[in-house]
Amino acid sequence: MTNLLEVNAIHTFINQFHILEGVSLSVPEGSITALPGRNGAGKTTTLRSIMGLNPPREGQIIFEGEEIQGKAAYDIAARGIGYVPEYRAIFRALTVEENLKIAERSKGDLARRGDLIFELFPDLKRFYHLPGGQLSGGQQQMLAIARALVPENRLLLVDEPSEGLAPIIIDAIVAALRQLAAHATVLLVEQNFRMASQLADRYYIVDDGQTVTSGQMADLVNDRPLITKYLGAGYAGAGLVHPAKE
Amino acid sequence: MLSALRRNRPLLVTLVIVLVVLLLMARRFEPKVTASILLSGLTLGSLYFLVASGLSLIFGLMDVLNFAQGGIFMIGAYLGFTTYANPRLILNVLPFALAILGGVQVGRWLGGLLPARFKKRWLDTSFLILLFLLSLVLLLIGFRGFDLGALAAATATATGGAVATELAQEPAAVYVPRVALLTAAGLLLGIGLSRVGKVQMRQRTQGRTAIVGLVLIAAAFALVPFRTPAEAYLLSVSSNIRFILALLVGLLAGGGLGALIEISFIRPLYGRPLYQILLTLGLGYVLTELVKSVWGTAGYYMDTPAFFNARGDRCPSPNLWSWFSDHCQSISVLGRPFPSYRMFIIALGLVMFIAIALLLKRTRLGIIIRAGVQDSEMVQALGINVRRVFTLVFAIGCALAAVGGVAAAPFLGVNLGLGAEIQLQAFIAVVIGGMGSFVGAAVGALLVGMARAFGDQLVLSGIRLPWMDEAVRMSPSIARASTVLIMALVLLIRPTGLFGKKE
Numbered sequence: 001m002t003n004l005l006e007v008n009a010i011h012t013f014i015n016q017f018h019i020l021e022g023v024s025l026s027v028p029e030g031s032i033t034a035l036p037g038r039n040g041a042g043k044t045t046t047l048r049s050i051m052g053l054n055p056p057r058e059g060q061i062i063f064e065g066e067e068i069q070g071k072a073a074y075d076i077a078a079r080g081i082g083y084v085p086e087y088r089a090i091f092r093a094l095t096v097e098e099n100l101k102i103a104e105r106s107k108g109d110l111a112r113r114g115d116l117i118f119e120l121f122p123d124l125k126r127f128y129h130l131p132g133g134q135l136s137g138g139q140q141q142m143l144a145i146a147r148a149l150v151p152e153n154r155l156l157l158v159d160e161p162s163e164g165l166a167p168i169i170i171d172a173i174v175a176a177l178r179q180l181a182a183h184a185t186v187l188l189v190e191q192n193f194r195m196a197s198q199l200a201d202r203y204y205i206v207d208d209g210q211t212v213t214s215g216q217m218a219d220l221v222n223d224r225p226l227i228t229k230y231l232g233a234g235y236a237g238a239g240l241v242h243p244a245k246e
Numbered sequence: 247m248l249s250a251l252r253r254n255r256p257l258l259v260t261l262v263i264v265l266v267v268l269l270l271m272a273r274r275f276e277p278k279v280t281a282s283i284l285l286s287g288l289t290l291g292s293l294y295f296l297v298a299s300g301l302s303l304i305f306g307l308m309d310v311l312n313f314a315q316g317g318i319f320m321i322g323a324y325l326g327f328t329t330y331a332n333p334r335l336i337l338n339v340l341p342f343a344l345a346i347l348g349g350v351q352v353g354r355w356l357g358g359l360l361p362a363r364f365k366k367r368w369l370d371t372s373f374l375i376l377l378f379l380l381s382l383v384l385l386l387i388g389f390r391g392f393d394l395g396a397l398a399a400a401t402a403t404a405t406g407g408a409v410a411t412e413l414a415q416e417p418a419a420v421y422v423p424r425v426a427l428l429t430a431a432g433l434l435l436g437i438g439l440s441r442v443g444k445v446q447m448r449q450r451t452q453g454r455t456a457i458v459g460l461v462l463i464a465a466a467f468a469l470v471p472f473r474t475p476a477e478a479y480l481l482s483v484s485s486n487i488r489f490i491l492a493l494l495v496g497l498l499a500g501g502g503l504g505a506l507i508e509i510s511f512i513r514p515l516y517g518r519p520l521y522q523i524l525l526t527l528g529l530g531y532v533l534t535e536l537v538k539s540v541w542g543t544a545g546y547y548m549d550t551p552a553f554f555n556a557r558g559d560r561c562p563s564p565n566l567w568s569w570f571s572d573h574c575q576s577i578s579v580l581g582r583p584f585p586s587y588r589m590f591i592i593a594l595g596l597v598m599f600i601a602i603a604l605l606l607k608r609t610r611l612g613i614i615i616r617a618g619v620q621d622s623e624m625v626q627a628l629g630i631n632v633r634r635v636f637t638l639v640f641a642i643g644c645a646l647a648a649v650g651g652v653a654a655a656p657f658l659g660v661n662l663g664l665g666a667e668i669q670l671q672a673f674i675a676v677v678i679g680g681m682g683s684f685v686g687a688a689v690g691a692l693l694v695g696m697a698r699a700f701g702d703q704l705v706l707s708g709i710r711l712p713w714m715d716e717a718v719r720m721s722p723s724i725a726r727a728s729t730v731l732i733m734a735l736v737l738l739i740r741p742t743g744l745f746g747k748k749e
Contacts, residue, residue: 051627077629089624091617102613103628151629 004029004155004185005050010059010069012049019045020056021209027155032177032186034200034217036193036231042209043189044086047157050187051083052076063155078105082148082184086159088140090147092133096124099132099143105151116183117146120176138169145176155185162192174198193231197221205230256680256744260689264696271700275707278580283699285579289588289657290671291695292595296650297672298679298687299602300643306619306682308636309519310512313526316669317533318500318644320662322651324537325499326492327548327660328398333480333488335397335540336495337473338415342388343502344466345425346432351459353436358452360437374438381434388427392416394540418470425466489551493652500648501641508640513633530669534662545661550575554587591653598646599688606684615639619682671698674733680746689744694729701725 005027012020020042027033035043048054050061052073061069068076077083091099100110100117118125121142127135132143141161148156161177162170170192177186177199190196196203197217204214207230220226271280297315304312328335397415416424436459469476480488507529515522549555553573561574562583569577569586576583606612614635618625626632651664658664675694679686702725708717736744 053623053627072631073623073626074629074631077627083624083627085624085627089621091620091624093616093620094613098613098617101610102617102625102630105629147628 002029003027004064005187006060006062007046007050008060008062010046010049010056010061012045012054012056014045014054019054019209020049022059022211023049023206023209024059024211025204025214027185027187028202029154029185030181031201032181032188032199034196034203035187035189035206036191036196036203037206038231039191041206043206044159045209046206047083047159047187047189050076050157051081080152080154082151082153082156084144084148084156084158084161086163088137088144090132090135090140090143093131095131096128096135096143099147100124100150103147103150109151113150113152117149120149120179121146138165138172141165141169141173142176145173145180149180149183153184155187156180157187157189159189160191161188162190162195170195193227256740257685257689260693260744264693267700275703278582279703281579282582282584283703284696285584285588285592286702287696287699288592288595288692289695290698291692292592293650293654293657293668294671294675294694295595295688295691296598296653297647297668298675298691299598299684300646301672302676302679302682302684302687303602303615303639304643305676306684307615307622307639308512308516308618310516310522310640311519311526312640312643313523313669313673314507314529314533315643315647315672316665316667317530318503318647318665319651319654319668320537320665321503321533322496322500322648323655323658323660323664324541324546324651325648326496326652327546327655328541329492329495330485330488330548330551330655331546332477333491334415334473334477335394337469337476338397338421339394341421341425341466341469341473342428344462344469345428346385346435348459348462348464348466349429349432349434350436350439351455351462353433353438353459354440355436355452355456355459356433357437357440358455377434377438381431381438384427384431384434388424388431392424395542398541415473421473422467422470425470429463429466485549485551485555486553489553493649496648496652497645500651501645503648504641504644505637507644508637512640513636530665534665538662543662545659548655548660550585550587550656554585554590585657587656591657594649594653598649602646602684611635611638671729674729677743678733678736680740680743682747683743683745686743686745693732697728697732698725701728 003026007023007025009022009024010020011018011022023042023046025033025035025046035046037043045054049056049069050063052068052071052075056069059069060067063076063079063081066079068079091102094102104110121139123135123139124143124146127139132140135143145156145158145161148158158177161173165173174195177188180186181199186199188196188200190199197220200217202214203217203220205212205226212230213226268280268284271283275283297319301312301315304310304315325336480491511525511529512522515525555575556573557575558572560572562576562578563569563572563574563586564578566577566589569589574586577586577589578584604612606616614625614630614632618632618635622632622636625635650668654664654668671694672691675690676687677690678693679688679690702722705720705722705725708719740746
């Protein structure tokens with residue numbers, strides 16, 4: 001497997017704060033890679049750095065063999081990276097249709113991908129002409145994911161899709177993300193370790209702005225000491241078996 | 247149904263209040279007086295809207311309070327008046343603008359062609375500064391001794407009649423070198439910009455840039471010998487055509503000026519709102535001084551075009567329909583004459599409102615603007631160059647203001663006080679309507695316009711409450727104070743304005 005995305009020792013500052021102090025990771029094509037971990041570890045900033053929203057001051061980000069650090073965010077996105085931000089940042093004043101339409105990179109994108117999107121998220125078809133702000137939290141999350149699916153993105157950066165959602169809705173999102181993995185490579189930031197462990201093939205643990213360890217998800221779920229150390233004691237035992245491999 | 251009511255509650259409350267005021271007015275005044283107050287309010291509201299809509303769009307999308315909008319409105323009025331009364335100034339300045347613009351385009355193309363090694367070696371920061379300085383020097387030499395004031399002064403004496411054309415206009419032998427120097431200045435600027443921008447132009451757009459630039463430069467030189475005949479021609483055609491031309495000049499100049507301001511001044515200051523406010527405030531003063539230095543401090547009177555200017559036995563027109571055939575200066579509204587040109591201002595405001603509403607609702611650009619109002623970063627992350635949209639919206643806002651200025655010139659007169667006054671009223675309108683809301687800007691502008699018209703009438707007739715023996719006279723400033731009063735009231739009840747979103 002070749003690496004679709006490679007991040008080499010990036011350092012990112014927000015104002016004067018040194019948030020990322022050398023994060024490195026590589027995302028193989030066709031995989032789901034997870035970044036589990038505590039609040040404030042720098043996971044979201046990692047995604048935002050890749051996306052060009054908080055450009056790193058040092059280090060390299062290589063997408064499809066080309067360096068993209070320092071490029072404008074719209075340029076990076078146009079190369080085929082979709083971003084599903086934290087807190088379901090959909091456009092509340094726009095209808096579901098317009099929320100999807102705005103993501104078109106060339107005319108007809110939505111028509112091409114419509115079937116896939118509505119198969120994954122039938123609710124979106126039902127509320128097609130409703131303002132995004134009137135959807136439920138789960139539907140907004142689905143819309144945010146669907147929006148990243150409209151153009152042919154090769155890589156999706158998904159930030160905390162389970163945040164604030166009811167368990168039953170999380171299950172639906174897990175199912176959707178798993179189907180989605182057939183169409184794009186996914187880099188997933190997720191605090192909900194159960195969800196992350198169900199979905200991901202590989203993991204990187206980012207802590208205090210640095211990558212501390214990485215490996216196969218199947219190994220991590222059985223490594224109680226590691227989980228306790230970096231993800232907190234509450235997570236140990238959360239997913240002792242790896243459901244994805246069942 | 248209920249939810250629709252709830253969503254439009256601010257609109258409904260406004261409507262009810264306006265209806266109550268209308269009823270009170272109808273009881274107090276004769277119908278014909280009420281009608282003319284309403285029409286005056288609509289006229290003023292329409293002008294306020296043209297400035298307020300841009301203010302609101304720009305603030306909504308990029309959080310910039312553009313206090314230079316009133317200045318642009320004033321520039322629009324002066325440019326429109328100049329184009330209309332005596333196009334000499336425009337005809338003599340247009341080649342300069344074309345030359346610089348064309349030069350910049352060609353320069354950007356040339357800069358793109360330079361080999362990367364050469365650029366790295368020679369076009370580093372210190373050389374860039376040198377390049378820009380050189381460009382500035384060429385610009386200054388190009389404009390040396392060029393008497394804009396004399397050209398504008400010629401305008402002042404020209405009230406439609408023919409003036410000796412050679413007056414104040416430079417012969418080609420002096421004029422052509424100026425155009426050449428400005429082209430060169432633009433060229434250097436363009437080469438510098440191609441390095442600063444750093445964004446590699448795509449092959450396709452590169453060729454187009456060069457061609458557009460060359461065409462602009464060619465047009466600049468080609469226009470030189472036509473300055474005099476074009477002026478004579480323009481003064482001979484009907485005033486209607488000159489008026490349409492004035493509107494077009496306002497639209498283009500306003501848009502161009504807006505784009506220039508955004509790219510060169512606003513763009514480096516995104517995320518620093520205080521600096522931006524200071525900057526746009528300062529720009530307003532600069533624009534006023536600019537106008538002063540070209541047109542002087544005296545105000546001008548602009549005639550309405552023939553379309554709105556017929557006099558005779560059949561005037562005033564008995565109604566709007568007969569006006570379409572006789573083009574009287576005024577139309578009789580319930581027996582009271584109302585200037586027909588103001589109908590045009592109302593129509594212009596309405597057309598612009600519909601046009602922008604359609605743009606926002608129906609086009610991709612509109613979707614991007616509405617999305618950007620909420621979260622421009624996310625729009626960027628979808629692969630859309632938001633900065634370009636910012637420039638475009640700033641240009642649209644300024645173009646609207648400038649067109650408003652042209653339209654206002656025959657109504658309010660052309661003078662230096664124009665900008666500050668309309669800026670204040672438009673700002674009040676936007677605050678009443680809710681910052682960043684387009685419909686809010688329209689409703690706010692209408693309310694402010696109505697308040698002004700109503701206040702003016704009250705000043706004329708005085709207030710007489712039932713228990714009073716005679717009406718109390720008020721000072722004229724009550725009309726101006728009334729709008730601020732409405733703003734204070736609205737803000738007390740709804741701190742975000744009528745249509746503002748809660749933050």
